[in-house]
Amino acid sequence: MSEKITFTLNDVSTTVDVEPETLLIDVLREDLNLTGTKRGCDNSTCGTCTVVVNGKAIKSCNTPVSKVAGTEVITIEGLAKGMELHPIQKSISESGAVQCGFCTPGIIMELYGLLENNPDITLAEMQNALNKHLCRCTGYEPIRDGALMAQKLMQDRK
């Protein structure tokens, strides 16, 4: 039985009428047409479906939509303010971290969850977070560089 589930999505109150066990990724992609959140695997391993719920990065491919009722959900589409990129987007786009770009939204949302919460996280914390994401293109170094650039920008912003 479908039911109405309401949450804030990228600052906008949103109600969907779906089976409550539908996965968040499917609601985002199929019902709400937000295709920036990607699916790369079947078993919650690759991390590219990561979104931020109540300030915390989670995998949308293993989260039933019922779990986000009443929460604030942010997806990759919610980061830029008009033409202005979020510092993480800016840094990741300039550090060489983007090749094919398929892992990129998940990594940006992971960093968003971390750095918006605390821009002064340690390198070890950042590395633990990045270790949850698979990238087949870059060898990870440019992703780390982008993450560090973003951290600097966000520290300076405060």
Place this chain on the structure above:
Amino acid sequence: MEYKYVGKNYNRPDAISKVTGKAIYLDDIRLPGMLHTAILRPEYAHAKILSIDTASAEKMPGVVKVVTGKGCHYHYGDNIRDLVPMAVEKVRYIGEPVAAVVADTLAHAEAAMQTIKVEYEPLPVYVDARDAMKPGAALIHEENGQYWHLPTLTPTPGTNIANTYRLVKGKGADGMKDAEVILEGEFLFPHGSCSAIEPHGSIVWFKEDKTIEAWSSSICPFIIREDLATSYGVPVSDVRVHIPDVGGCFGYKSDITVEQTVAWIASFVPGRPVKWVATRQEDYTSTLLGHGIRTIMKIGAKKDGKLVAIQATILHSGGAYADTPVNVTMAATHNCTGPYEFEHCDLTGYTVYTNTPAVGAFRGYGHQESQLATERMMDMLARKLKMDPWELREKNFLGEGKVNALGEKMWKTHGDIYKCAEIVKKKVYGKAKHAEDENFYYGRGFAAVMKSPKGAPFSTKGCYMKMNIDGSVSVVMAGAEVGQGLRTVIRQVAGEALKIPPEKVRVYTEIDTQFSPYEWQTIGSMFTTQGGRAIIRAADKLIAILKATAAQVLKTDVDYLEYDGEFIYLCNDPDIRVAIKDINRGYITDDGITIGDMAQAVSDARLPRYSNPDKNGQGSCGVSYTFGVQAAEIRIEKKTGKIFVDKFTSVFDVGQVINPKQIRGSVMGGVLMSIGAALYEKVDYDENGKITNPHFFKYHLPTYKEAPEMDVEFVETPDAIGPFGARGIGEHSVIGPAPAILNAIYDATGVDFFEIPVTPEIMKKALENQGQVTK
């Protein structure tokens, strides 16, 4: 050399759309009336299909059509036409399409697909070429030898050998008699998966006007177009193929893979687009795999280290269909000599049908598989000769004037491998080796490598360039952007060639065979070389058009005119000039009469004199070469056998760096990919041919913490073909890591490995057998 735009860092034009989530990949495409399909895969890797019962599936909610292979009479393929879009009478591998359900939603399609019942009669299963080649082995293709194939291929009817390629140079095997020292070895590079983070997917739409429109996560739209046109009997021009952003390729989205299957399914629901996207499991079991190459090698040398002869047999477990592996086998065979000259070669490559997914391109295309053997053998030979392994290699490098196995002579413009070796030696061996401690063994190893593209006679790349009214330029090509960064290359090369800032060059964002110029497929690390050449050709034509118009305006001869990007001016009096913006649509005279042509040009570029192999298996089959040397510094944990690559160094002679940031990223990605192959990655089968690890949590891709510190450097000896002296580098970095790591393992522990991956369990067991570990 110093250029204005080439050799500088520019950000990728597609980075913004990718960081904002707006880039459109295949699965992001929505079309009106689009249907979804789920594909049934068999329970056996080799079996006759006795019956398929689709009755209950047809009655399930949302189902529009249930499709089987019944009535499919066509085969397809570009090298050997042995492929079928859906199994007809038998299944040959565990991921083969057996039936499909088309429904309004994917969930409905999947639910109905589960209810299809199939009866099979199992047949013997072979996952290794050695078993499939045995006399009396069951035939995977009874029709072997009867399929259409390229005239250069030689299948052996009545066996599972789809092709035998033989190369003989000099005295061939007899050359071994000239050797004073002989070394033999057998090496295995097992099946792996390219494992792009974006899985394969396609949409195909048979339209009422008898045209076909398709979208695919592929790098070969023009091959898809021609294949579908042939299979469905429509003019090639009536098939339109789009390529959106592609989330990584690494080889396995080249050649036609899943498109024909989706087309077969969609052909049953004309008028409606049908979408299929692989699950990760299907990406492993039902698309192309890589490698599966066993190399049996014998090298003969003089006592002073001069190499004289090489004999090699490449046994390629090519999978259930040979169309895609056959060229990989050939590349593995003629490139197994590595970056060395052998006067005598006898090399044989067998492409063998096995009951596994078909092997296709994997970044490196045969080179890393057989050069794993060469580079291990060079270290082992140096040991046998009591020679320094650097000295042995340097003595035999394919330097200027040397001749490779194919018979191609090397020139200075092919690059300087000696210089690469010198730099790596200094960087990695110019310091003392880390001493063994309580917890770790330490080792370092290196490999010298070579790669050429595997082309085809018609493998050209087209370029359409038009100058706009404001002097900005639009460039349309058909190179698939899979992450490698070719759009930046285009901007920089076009900017340099046209003497305008790269910011004024707008590059196409998708490929559409209706508008894009022809390109064979974006493979073989050839885009920079050939595509760059095509850009320069187009730019030259465009400038010639501008000059022809300017000659009329300035009332002089074309050869007295110079072009600087903004103006065309008289060589002896630059004040006499006309602005480009005033002539790029032709020149409008005061009375409104327009003279001269539009500033737009079309071009294409192939590798010069690329040829088929001759009767000796030789020929101009490589043409373009990039050489390099790579080294690993590793640490092996005594307690667990776990291998840590602490630092990895790569030096390649790329002719000319186009974009320093991008080329470094490309090399680092390739290195990590092959560290994965060396230490973790292998497609595993059970005795029935079922893949037991078709998921990321079982098929382990290297993660952030497993990436070593990278040292990447480039030598720049200008190439003769590529733009501004640049040569290909997209794949080359994957070749050295496995042999370098295995050589480093020997250096650390004295254990020789002949196959990969070397997992902690394997390493630990080897150490225990050696009695080096005290428990």
